[in-house]
Amino acid sequence: MSVKLTDDVGAALVAAIVARSPYRRALTPMIGEITRIALANNQIRAALADVAIRSNFEATRTLGRRDLGPQRATLMSFLEYVYFASPAFLASVGEGPKEGSHNGH
């Protein structure tokens, strides 16, 4: 089941899910970017819509422990992926942004 998710509900929901991620410290400063990418992705947008219905998120704006339901794995994998693809993580392995170029150091 998937329904339309308004952008402001989507943004609040992404913020609530990020708050439950083990990578939240690194992800929170990127929340705007993460929200935009999440809502533009077919699978993640559909998963968010399902979670919104299950949790009645539009009315309550709160997310209970069980509300992620079967979408939990997808949403947490998405956030984990973002963490490991983030500039901060890449910088920690010596691969800072260099305009797409990876010549020798």
Added chain:
Amino acid sequence: MAIEADHCDVAIVGTGAGGGIIAHRLAKAGLKVVSLEQGGRLPDDYFSETAPPGAKLDFGIGPSTVWPADPHDSLFVHPLFADGAHGATPRPADGFRHFQILKLNGLQNLWNGVSVRFCEADFAGWPFGYDHLADDYSQVERLITVCGTKEGIAELPDGEFIPPKPLRPADTMIVNAVKSLREPFSHAIPNRKAIITTPGLANSCISTGICTSGCPVGAVYKFSARLLPEIAGLDNYELRTNAKVTRVLREPGAETVSGVEYIDTKTGERRRLEARFVVLAAGAIETPRILFNSADDADPAGLANRTDRVGQGLQDNPKSVLSTSLLKLWGHKRTYDIGYGDLLILMSRGKLPDGSDFPFIGHAIHGLPDVPHYLSGFAGFPPAVKIRMARMMFHSYVTLGLFCAGEARPENRIRPGSTTDSDGVPQVTIDFTTPPAAREQMASMLKWGRKILRKASATKIYESIDNNGTGIHYAGTTAISDDPSAGVVDRDLRCHGLDNLYVCDGGVIPNLPDKHLTLSIMALSNRLGRHLEERVQSETKVAA
């Protein structure tokens, strides 16, 4: 560029590997040439801004990215690949996975650039041998710039090369692993790729570590990056984009064609272009579609199809892919140029249960995992451990992609379909099952790959095999043969029974060897250009 003509000497359908080389050659020779290209031209900054390689934009996440994903499938998720509403096939979910890029340059927008010559044995079943194409290979290599090294390996003829990029520690480990087998038929040599490795030029390779996401600077050969600029200003050349050819035109039963009909996809208008010669270079699946859709009362099964050969014998290279993290590279920092990612060609022979053997070729890839496909291998570990592992292993990943020959089976074929695309043009259906021998060959390649990776200190190995369209080396559907009952085009790539209709794309290759086919498509395209130049000259002399 010339103003829009309604008549030309040569109409060339498509601007991919087959269409680009011949357009350049014939336009330079002074013939009046029109290239008709179904798609548009990508903006110059498409691969640097709109869809750059890796994680640079939006962490590499697009609308179709999925979780969990098969790491070996990432190559096949790109917005440029045509969907079932626009492509030659409806792309049914469980069918042959046909990849098509309907844009200027075709599949070469995303190709990996590996450019290898076929050897004498690979020409078995052709009406001519290696020597006949050797000069064309050389001319094309100089035109498109291929990096590589001369190795003197009979199964992989040397060509005209510029220096490749230097090998990295991961490459050296693979080279040593292959050497340690002490098999005279196993080789690990610098890759041969159509890339400008010469430093200091506007389109020199900038080392993104991956070519299959498109090159941001045009270092990897494609028509628009190298050859089109040389002919775009000529009065006798015209590139017509958004021109989707639907059929070849002729008076019913005539042995000459008069031109092509196409749809201007911007306006929906149907238009015609008359031509002395028509060259179909729309790809091994689209060209049969055009021939089927050109059926008339005299040839109700389609043009050039009197012996039912059009579409028969579809092939793609069966492939085995293995990825691992090399223990000996754990904790290593990068102090080297990552280059174009896959710096090695691998070659060997696999053994089959019946004792026979077969050749295969492939490449060893060591890129930067900025898009973290490796995460699927970390499942079950707590986040803090994942972070430590990811940091330690970041520069240790290696993937081997190994390909063996296709097999031309009559039942693997393209036939007219029952669906239409969004412009109302009939599509084709693909019947394809993996030949039984291919399964054994893929298993044998996996075995060899495992052996190499383990010798190079592999940890856990992630493996996959496939022969369902993801080799993206489509061949055999308009095969070359002097015998009209065995093929569609003759040794000059002219359709049997039609005086001025030619085909020049992957479809003409009758038996797909293990080796990447595209350099051979381009060499054939150069050769066809020469043939048409000579034909025009001699016909002009006779007329005078």
